[in-house]
Amino acid sequence: MIPVVLYLAVAAIIFSIGLYGLMTQRSGIRILMCVELMLNAANLNLVAFSSYHDDLTGQVFALFSIALAACEAAIGFAILMALYRMKDTISLDNINVLRW
Amino acid sequence: MMPILSMIVLIPLIFAALALFTKTKEQARVIALAGTVIVLLLTVYMYFNFDSTIADNQFEELAQWVPSLGITYHLGVDGIAMPLILLNAIVLPFLVLFTWNDDRKSPNKFYACILATEGAVIGVFTALDFFLFYIFWELTLVPLFFMVSIWGGPNKHKAAIKFFIYTHVASLVMLLGIFGLYFAAWDMTGTPTLDIPTLISQFQFIESGAAKDMIFLALLFGFIVKIPSFPFHSWQPDAYTEAPTAGSVLFVMLKIGGYGLFKVMLPMLPFTASPNLMITIMAALGSVSVLYGAFLALSQKDLKRMVAYSSVSHMGYVTLGAAGLVSLSVSGAMFQQFSHGLIMSVMFMSCGIIKNTTGTRIINDLGGLAQKMPKLAVIMVMTFMASLGLPGLSGFIAEVSVLAGSFGNLPSYVLIAVSAIVITAAYHLWALQRAMFGVYNEKLGTVVDIDTFQTVSMGVIAILVLYFGLNPSPVLDMMLTNSDNIVSLMAAMGV
C-alpha cells in the first residue's frame, strides 16, 4: 500500500505547478490548462483520501469535479474564442480595456 | 382620541411629498402654507390641552414596530419639547409667507425641503424611541443639505459637504452611544428596548463606570456638534452663511442638539461615574462658546456671518445653563433656545433682505439703510436689541436666568460668559450703526422697503419676541416644571 502522504505530496506539487502557471502565463490556453491542472490535483487528493478512508464519497466527488472541470474548460474556451475573434490574440496581456 | 403627535409629524412630510409634485411656484407655496398652518393650528390646540404642571410625557402614542429588536413607535411630548414644537409651528408659516414672492429655481423642491425639515425636526422632539429619534435626527440632514447645496451662496458645495460630514459623523457617534446603552440594558434585563425613558432609567444600573462614561460622552458629542458648541462649531458659520435665508432660518429652528441635552443628557448625568467632570466639560464648552463666538462675531465683515457667529455665542448659554444644574439656569437655557429661535429667524430674514435689495452683505459697504427702509430698520433694531439682551425682550430673560442660575455652581465659567456681554453689545451696536444708520451709501443705488408679506412675517415674530420678553410664563412655566424635575433628581443623587 502506498502511503497516502505520497499522493498528497504529488497533488500538492501539481497544484503548485498549476498555481505558478496561472500566475505567470499570459496565454489564455495555458491558463486554462493550469486551471485544469489545479482541479485535477485536488481530484487526486480526493481519490487518495477516498482510498485511505475506504469510503466512496471522495471518488464520487472527484467524478463530479471532473465533470465540472470539463464544463469550466468549455466555457473558458468559448470566452477565449470570442476574445480571439475580437482581438486576434489569446494573450491576456492585450486585454486591458478595463483598468485594474 | 386623535393621534395628534403623529399628525403634526406626518402632515408636513405628506405635504412635502405633495409639494414635490406641484409644477408652479403658486401651487407649491399654497401647499407649503397650508401644511404649516395646519401644523400651527394643531400645535396651538395641543398647547391648550397641555398640562404644564407635570413633567411627564403627554399625548403619548405607542405601537410595536420591530419587537424582536425592541423597536417601538413611541411618541410623546413634555415641557422640554412642547415650546420647541411651538417655536417651529409658529415660525414656519411666517417663513413661507416671507418667501412668498421670491423667485428661485425649482420652488416645488424648495417648499418640500421646508416642510420636510419641519416634519423631521418635530419628529425628533416627539420621538420617545431611540430608533425613531435617530431616524428623524438623520432625516433633518437631508432637506437641509439640499437647501444649502441647491439654493446656497457661492461656496454652497463646500459648506454643504462640511455640514453633512460634521453632523453625520456626530450622529454616528451618537448612534454608537445609543447602541452601548441599548445593549447594556439588554444584557441587564434580557429584553431589548429602545424606548428613551426606559433606557434612561436603566442607565443607572449599568455596572461598569467606564462604559457609562463612554456612552454619556458619545451621546454628548452627538448633541454638542448639533448645538453647535466650541470646538465643533466650524460647520455652522459656513452653513448658516451659505444657506439661503429660508435655509438659515431652518437651521435656527434646528434645536435638536439642545433638546437632546435636556431630554437625554441631564437625566443621565448624575449616574455617570464622574458627574463633576461631565459638568465641567459642559460648562467649559458653553462658556468658551459664548466668549469665542462673540469675539469672532466682532471681527466679521459679512453681516450674515456675524449673525451666524453670534448664534454660536448665544447657544453657548444653552450648554452653560444646562451645566448650571439649578432649576433657574436649566429653564433659562431652555428658554434661551426658544427665544433664540425667534430672534435669530428675524435676524436672518433681515440679512436676506439686505442682500437681496442691495446686493451685498459686507457691513462696510452698507450704510444709512434706515432712511430708505424704515420698516426693516424698526424690526431690525428690535431684534438686535433682543439679541444683545436688552431688558423687556426675550433674550434678556433667558440670559439672565442662565447667568444668575449658574453662578452658584459654576462661578468662574459664568464670569467668562459675563465678560462676553460687553463684546456682544459692541458688535451688535456697531454693526447696526454702520449698516443701518449714518450716511446713505449712494453706490447701493435705489432700494425699496420690505413688502407686505415680509413685513407681516417679520413683524409678527418680532412682536412675539417682545411679548415673551414681557410675559415669558406661557412657555417658561412648563420649562420650569421640567427643570425642577431634573434638578430634584440631581439633588437626590447628591450632585
Add this chain to the structure above:
Amino acid sequence: MIMMSMDIEAIIYNPLLRGILGLCIMGAVFGGACVAVWFERKLSADVQQRYGPMRVGPHGLLQLVADAIKLFTKEDIIPKNADKLLFVSAPILLMGSVFLMLVAMPFGAIIVDGQSYVIAATEMDISILYIEAMSAISIIGIFMVAYSANNKFSVLGAFRNFARMIGYEVPLGICIVSVAIMAGSLNIVEIAEAQSPLWFIIMQPLGAIVFFIALMADMGRLPFDQNESEEELIAGWMTEYTSMRFGYCFFAEYIHLILGSMLVVLLFLGGWNLPAFLTDITILGIILPTAFFLLKVALVILFIIMIRWAVPRYRIDQVVDLSWKKLLPLSLLNLGWVIGLGLLGVY
C-alpha cells in the same frame, strides 16, 4: 480436488506469473499483427484479383520477415525542424497505449470442472473503462507524432484524427454503457460471460452496429482513415517517420485492430462462451473456448479488411456528421431500448 484448485489459484493469482503471461500475450499479439498485415495484403489482392506478395517464401509468407529486416536496417531520420524529444517519445506513447489496453484484455479462457479461468494479464472490476481510457491515449500519441514532425501533412492528419475522435467517442461510450447495463458489470470478463445464453448482438443489434462503426473509426480503418488518406496526405500523421519508428506506429495500428476486434467479440459476439456439454470434457474445456474466441476474432478482422474494399472513404465532415447526427442518436436510442428491456424484466 480442493488441493488442486488451490494450486491453480495460487498460480493464477500470482501477479508476477501474470506479468509473464502478459509478456507472452504481448509477443503473441505482435505475431498476430504481423500475420494480420500479411493477411490484409493477401486478402486485398484477392479482392482486386491480384496475387499480392508472392516472392518471399510460399505465398509470400516470409515477406513479413523481409519487411522486418528492412525496417531494422533503414536509417533513422529526425528532420531538423522537428521537436526532438516529442519526436522520439511519441512512438513510446503509442506502444504504451496499445500494450496497456492489452493488459486487461482477456484472450480466452480455460474451463476446468465448470470453473473458468480467464487468460488475461490482470483482471479489474472496471476493465472496460480502463481499456477505453488506454485506447484514448493513442490520440495524444498521434498528435505528438504529427506536431513534433512539424510537417503540414502530418499536422493536418492529426487534426482530422481529433475531429474524428470527438465524433465517435461518445456513441462508442454509450454503446459500452448499454452493454454494461445488460451485463450489470464493468468487468469485461463478466460482460463476456453474461452472454452465455444469448449474445448481445441479438439483444441489442442496433448497439452492435453502432459500436462496430464507431470502433472502425476508432481504429482508423477504412472508410474512416482520413488521418492518413494516402491520396492527399502522403502518409498522413506518419509522414516524417522512418525505420522502426514508422514500424511502431504501423504496428500500433494493427494491434489496435486486433484488440478492437476482440472487443467486438467480447462485448457483442459472446466471447468464449460455449454450451456447457462441450466444456465439460476437460481437454475440450481447456482448448475450445480460447480457440472459438480467437476464431471469432479472426472472422471479425477478416470482415473489417473486406469492408475496406467495399466502401469508399468518407470526407472528414461526413464522418463528423455521421457520428453526431446519426450514431449519437442511434446509440441513445439503443440505450433507451436496453433500459426499456431491463424495466420489462427481459434480462
Add this chain to the structure above:
Amino acid sequence: MDMMLLAPEITMAVTGLAVLLIGLFLPTDSKKILGYLASLGVLVALGLTISSLGTEALLFYNTVSIDALSQFFKIVFLVVALLFSIAGIKYTEGHSHTEEFFTLGLFGTIGMMFVASANDLMVLFVAFELASLATYALAGFEKKNIKSLEAAMKYFIIGSLSAALMLLGISYVYGATGTTSIPEIAANSAVLVSSPIGLVSVVLLLAGFGFKIALVPFHMWAPDTYQGSPSVVSALLAAGSKKMGIVAALKVFVVALIALKADWQIAFAILAVITMTYGNVVALRQTSVKRMLAYSSLAQAGYITMAFVVLTPLALGGGIFYALSHGFMKAGAFIATAAVTYMVLSENKDSADPDHIENFRGLGKRMPITALCMTIFVFALAGIPLTAGFMSKFVLFSSTIEAGFVWLAVIAILNSAISLGYYAKIVKYMYFLPTDGEKISEPFPYTIALIIAAIGVLAIGFWSQPFVHWAMEAASVLLTGGM
C-alpha cells in the same frame, strides 16, 4: 422524501429548459415572450418557496436540507432572479440569444438555491460551480463587446482559481474527517483542530470563498467584471452570486469548521476591515457608476463579513438580513444603470462609456422614475434611515457592539460615513446638475423591476419586524449546527 419541497427548484429547471426549447423555435423578433415566461417561472418558484416556509426536511440522503436558512436565501436568490428576468426582457430585446440569457440566469439561480440548501460539501461545490459557470457565460454575453468579454475572462480565471482552491480545501477537510457531510464534519472536527491540515484547509477555503465574496485582497476581478458585464448581469452577480459565496461560507465556516473558530475569526476580522475601507475609499474617485457600485459592493461585503467575526445569533441574523437588503439594493442600483445605459445607447449607438457618471446628469428630469428609484437605492446603500440598508446596518453594527467588538463597529460606522460621499455624488448628478438632454420614455420592464426593488427596499426598511425575525431564525439554524 417529499419532492414537493424541491418544487421551486424543479419549477426553475423546467422553466429554464422550456425557455431554451421554445426560444430555439421562435424567430428573433418574437422572443420577447421568453422573458415573460422566465419571470413567470421565477414568480411561481418564489410563490412555492414562500408557501413552503417553515418546513424542515432532509433530502437525498441528507445532502440537501430544507430549513429556515436555506429558505431565506432561496428567497433572496429568487427575488434577484425575478428582477434579473424582468429587467432582462428589455435588455434582450431584439437579441438573437435571448433564450440563452434567461436559461443561464435561471440555471445560475438554481445553483445558488442549492448552495443555500446544501448540507454536504459535494452538493455545495457542485451547486456553487453551476452558478459560477452560468454567470461566467452571462458576463460575456455581449460577444461583440470587448469589455464584456474581458470581464468574463477575468471573472472566469479568478473564478476557476477559487474553485480549485476551494476544492483542494474541501479535499483536505474530507481527508481529515472522512466525510463531506457538513454536520458530520462539525462532529468530527476534533481531528482538524489537532492537525495542521485544519489550518491549511481554512486558508484554502477562505481564499476560495473570499474570491467569490470579493473580499480584499481577493477582489481584483470584481470591479472589472461588474463594470464590463451587462448591467443586468452585474445585478445578478453582485446581488445573487455574492450572496451565494456568503451563504456557502456561512455553512462551511460557521457550521462545519466552527471548531477552528480561533483560526478564521481573526482572519475574517482583518479581511472585513480592509475590504470595507478599501472599497469605500476607492469608490470615492470612480467615474463609472458601475465601477463605483462594484467598489461599494466590496464595502458592503466587508460589512456582511463582520458577522463571521462576531458570531452571535444577532450578528449572524444581521449579516443574513443584510444579505437580503443588499440583494434588493444592489440589484436595483445595477438595473437603474442598465436603464441609463439603454438611454445613452438609444441616443448614441457608439457611446464608449454608457455607464459614465456624466450620463446621470439631470436624470431626475430625463427619467424621473429611474432617478427616484436610484436615489432610494443609493440612500439605502448609504444607510439612510427608513430604508432596508439602514435597518440592516442597524442590526449588524449594533450586534457588533453588543459582542464587544467596538473597534470594528467604529470602523464600519466611519466607513459608512465615507460612503455617503460617493452615493451623494450620484444623487447630485441626477438632480442638481443641468443637462440639455430630452426627457425620454422609460423602458417599461426596467421600470417595473426598479419599482419592485424600491418597494422591497422601503418595505424591509419600514416593516422590518418579520424580516428580522426570520433572519434570526435562519441564524439559529447555523448555530445549532444544521441538522
Add this chain to the structure above:
Amino acid sequence: MSGIIDISNIANSYIPVAIILIVALVMPPMTMLIIKLLSPRSKSSAKYTTYEAGSLPIGNARIQFNVEYYLYAIAFVLFDIEVLFLYPWTTIFKGHDITGVATVEMLIFIFVVLFGYVYLIKKEALKWMK
C-alpha cells in the same frame, strides 16, 4: 494461501500493468539503439528537411489552424463527461436497492442532455462549414 499475493486486491491487480508498462516504455528506445548500430548513415542536408511533396517547405507547420470543429470539441467534452456519469450507474441498474431512484434520476439526466443535443442541432453548432 500464505506467500501468495492476491490479485483480486486492487493494488496487486496493477502489478502486471506495471510490468508491461515498463516493457512498453523500454522497448522502442532499445530497438532504436539497435537500429542505430545496424542502419547506414549518410549525412545530407536535404534529407533532414521537412517533406512537402518534393518542393521546399514553406513556413512552419505549427501555426494556428483555423479549426472548424472547436464547437464540436466543446460539445464532445461535455457529452463524453455525460457518459462518465452513466458508467457507475450501469452496475446498479439491476438488483440494487436504489435501482428505482437511480433509474429515474438517470433518465432525467439523459433527458436534460438530450435538450442540449437538440439545442446544438438547432443552433447549427454541428455543421462543419457554416
